[in-house]
Amino acid sequence: MLLVAFPGCSHLVESRSIARFTSALEKKDLSALREASTPGFRSKALRNPSAVEAMKLLELPEGEVTVADVEETSENKRRVVVEVGADARRLTYELIRDRDTGQWLVDDLLLKQSRRGASVTRSTTDLMDLLLSVHEFQSAWKSGDRQRLLDSTTGGFSKLLADLPAPFLIRISQRVVVPDAQTFRSQPRASLDKGTAQVRYDGPEGKTVLALIREKNHWRVDDIVLSAESQGKRPESIRHLAAVVRTTVEFLDAYKWLDRKKIKEVAAPRFFQNSLAHADLTEIPLPDSSNIDATAEVRLQQTFSDVILKVPDGLVRVSLERERTDDPTDTSVGRFGVTEVTLIEYESDQERRLSAVYTAHARMRLFSAALRRRDLAALKHNSSHDLNNRVWKHLEQDVLNGLPLMGIDDDSPRVSGTVFQGAVTEITATQGRSAITYVLREQGGVLLVDDILVPVRGRSGSLKHQLERLVPVSGFAGALSSGNVSKVTRHVSSDFNRLVFKQLDQLPRQATIVPRYLKLNVSRMQQRKDQREEVLLGDDQFGARVVLVSESGRFVVDDVELLAGGDPSQPTWLKQTLRLEVARPRNIPRVKNKPVIPRDTRFPTPPDRTDGSAGSKER
Known part of the structure; x- marks a missing residue:
């Protein structure tokens, strides 16, 4: 029990007021505490039934209370200093006299507390x-x-x-x-x-x-x-957590409603510009924001975070990054932007990054459009190093304009599926009547088209493989048509050049029929027993068998057999025919010490085909 002792009777009224308050506190009598307190103290410190329990946390000293000093701060206010217990711990009561009843009521109790090594006075009302x-x-x-x-x-x-x-x-x-x-x-x-x-x-x-x-x-x-x-x-800030999740909610809602303006606000600039700004957002559905439920997992770091959602067939991970600040000591929440969305499928154990999907799709469409337009610069820009080195760098625009694209219809692709395999992404698309697969490869963090797989017979389904062999054929045909010997030498083997074209200043007129054989549809591509490559154009009645060799990392024409329905035991090989003519110096006039093939040199004359067979149709 708390006893209040005081010297003489000069402060009897104030002492009784303190005794009434301390007695009610000891008895945990909230009603009595309220009666002993001012309205201000009641409204702040005693407003809840749990106030008495909260008072215990203040660790008020227990024991006999002795009034040590009373200060009259005004006519109706007193500040009373008391000493409590054997160690005489001091407390200060602030009393106010009720104007209606004349009673002195406790308005506050000031406590001395230690804060960071210093003694500070705290108001019980505030605490x-x-x-x-x-x-x-x-x-x-x-x-x-x-x-x-x-x-x-x-x-x-x-x-x-x-x-x-x-x-x-x-x-x-x-x-x-x-x-x-x-x-x-x-x-x-x-x-x-x-x-x-x-x-x-x-x-x-x-x-x-x-x-x-x-x-x-x-x-x-x-x-x-x-x-x-x-x-x-790691300590986890709920404000930080809420900021991350709210941004995720806004992103998913904007994505659902195709609100590109809002997506731009909540996505990181690079993610938006490179992946979402022009993407068809209906291609890859994302879960509704309502999927952020009790099962959602949020992984917080100071500058980046992940929100992981459970969906029926796997997980969706939304990655966010805090907006950069120039102050390295800034620990505020700041603004977060979505930097990536990853779809994880249980069945295929495949991870698909939204940026990769849309970047891949965008890259594929750019490449496809460039291919339809025969835009060589755009093809080079959107192709892998390997595709450029094996095909496009050896092409001139006029050759590209006449280059056949076997199995690829001249239509825009419609995506039907995307598969990610590490650095390689395969996009299956319907293009016209054909189902083809674009193969993209990551190089320096950028996805570039590396090949197109086309369902064809009699040759590789790889467009890169086909074009690598057709480019020298088309280039050779174009050079022959132009009559430019220098151009011809770029597309033929060193042996063909040495035996024939390095000996000539101009081409024979009869050679102008050869390009017609080289512009027929491809019937077959294969490797010969002598390890050279062979491209068969047209058929036995009207066609050409082009033999290629690899020199300096590219294919070049080594010889051509012209087919015109003749005796197969007596093939007409272009290199041998021209070589024999070059070797007849007595019968061949010379220009600048180089022979000119006479006009009457005989080559097989291409038949006049009117049956419309696909194998013999000119490209």
Whole structure:
């Protein structure tokens, strides 16, 4: 029991008021405490039935109370210094006289506390107001009433929380609220500092810290930090968490409604410009924001975060990055932008990055359009190093214009499937009547077209493989048509050049019939027994057998057999025919010491085909 002792009778009234207050506190009599207090103290420090329990946390000293000093600050105000217990710990009561009853009532109790090694004086009114605000916060978050929960937080924090899906917000509250909302059993410890406060308590996930701000004359929670003192877990800011999840919600909603303007706001600039700005967002559906429920997992780091959602066939991971700041010490939440979305499929164990999908699709469409336009510069820009080195770098625009694209219709591709295999991405598309596959390869972080796989017979389905062999054939045909010997030498083997074309200044007129044989449809491509490559054009009645060799990393024409329905035992090989003519110096006039093939040299004359057979049709 608390006893109040005082010297003489000069301060009897004040002492009785203190005794009445301390007695009610000892008895845990809230009603009596309220009667012994001013309206201001009641409204802040005793407004809740749990106030008596909260008072215990102030660790008021127990023992005999002795009035040590009384200061009359005004006619109706007294400041009474008392000493409590054997160690004479000093407390200061502030009393105000009730004008109606004349009673002296407790208006505040000032406590000396140690803060960062220094002694500070704290108001019981302020401390109790803070502790009861924490209790009301716990009750609001326990209630399941969304509006009460939001009202217990600051305006900025409330806006973040308001945009979270209800199931996810409930899950957060479960991580914050102590069991049965027994606030004061969780041993909250409060500290105040000029309109801000921190309260630490034992939460469901260990030490939890509430950061509060005085807003509109009420304490409001501005952030919650979970696992604040955990050894095994990283402290987790709920404000940080809410900012990340809200951005994810906004991104998924904007994506669903094809709102590219909003997507631009919430996506990282590079992700938007490189992947989403011109993508067909209907190709890859993403889960609704309502999938951010209690099962969603959020992995927080200081500068980046991941939100992982469960979907029926796998997982979807939304990756975000905090906006860069010039201040390395800045630990504020800041703005987060979506940098990537990854789709993880259980059945195929495949990870698809949205940027890779849309970048791949965009790259594929650019390449396809360039191929239809025969735009050599654009083809080079959108092709891999290997495709450029093996095909495009050896092409001139006039050759490309006449180059056949076997099995590829002149239509825009319609994507039907995408498969990712590490650095290689395969896009299956319907183009006209054909189903073809674009193969893209990552080089320096950029996806580029490396090949097109086409369903054809009699030759490789690889367009790169086909073009690598057709480019020298088409180039040779074009050079012969132009009559330019110098151009011809670029497309033929060193042996062919040595035996024939290096001996000539101009081509024979009869050679002008050869290009007609070389512009027929391809019937077959194969490797010969002598390891040279063979391209068969047309058929035995009207066609050409072109033999290629690889020199300096590219194919060149080594010989051509012209087919015109003659005796197969007596083939007409172009190199041998021209070589024999070059070797007849007595019969051949010379220009600048080089022979000119006479006009009457005989080559097989191409038949006049009118049957329309595909194998013999000119390209």
